[in-house]
Amino acid sequence: MMKTTNSMKKYLTLLLLAVVSAAAGAGCSSDDRPVQITSLKLNEKDLELTVGQSFQLVAATRPADAGVTLKWSSSDQTVATVDQTGLVTLRAFGTAVITARYRSYSARCTVATLQEPPLDPSAALAAPLSDGIIYSKNVLLYYPFIFR
Secondary structure (H helix, E strand, O other): OHHHHHHHHHHHHHHHHHHHHHHHHHOOOHHHOOOOOOEEEEOOOEEEEOOOOEEEOOEEEEOOOOOOOOEEEEOOOOOEEEOOOOEEEEOOOOEEEEEEEEOOEEEEEEEEEOOOOOOOHHHHHHOOOOHHHHHOOOOOOOOHHHHO
16 A cells, blocks of 8 residues: 555656646747847838828838837828838828837837928918908009009
C-alpha cells in the first residue's frame, strides 16, 4: 500500500507540473505581447489640396516590419476626412490636422486648401441695402463737366 501511495504522489506531482507548465506557456507566447515601436512618421507634414482632391498619407514606423495598425483621425471632418488606410480627402475650404496614432506615438500632417473659394455674388446682392446706398439714389457718380 505504501508503494501505491508513493507512486500515486509521483503521478499527481507530474500531472500538476504538466498542467502548470502548459498554463504558463499558453499565456506567454510572443504573439500576445503588444508590438513595440520606437518612432512613427508620415510621408508629408504639410499638404495643400484643392477641394475634392485626395492624397494617400503613408506612415513609417521603426522597426519597419512592426506591422502595427494605426488609428487615423481628422481635427475637422467638415474640412478634411481620412480613412483607416490614410487616404485624405479635402471636403471644404479651410485647414485640418490629420493624425496617425499607435499607443503613445503620433504623427501629424496639416492639410489646407490650395486656393480661396470663389466669391458668390448672390450673397452680396441678397444683403439688405445700407442707409448710404438708399440716400444716394439720385446722386450722379460722375461729374458731367469732366467729359465736356
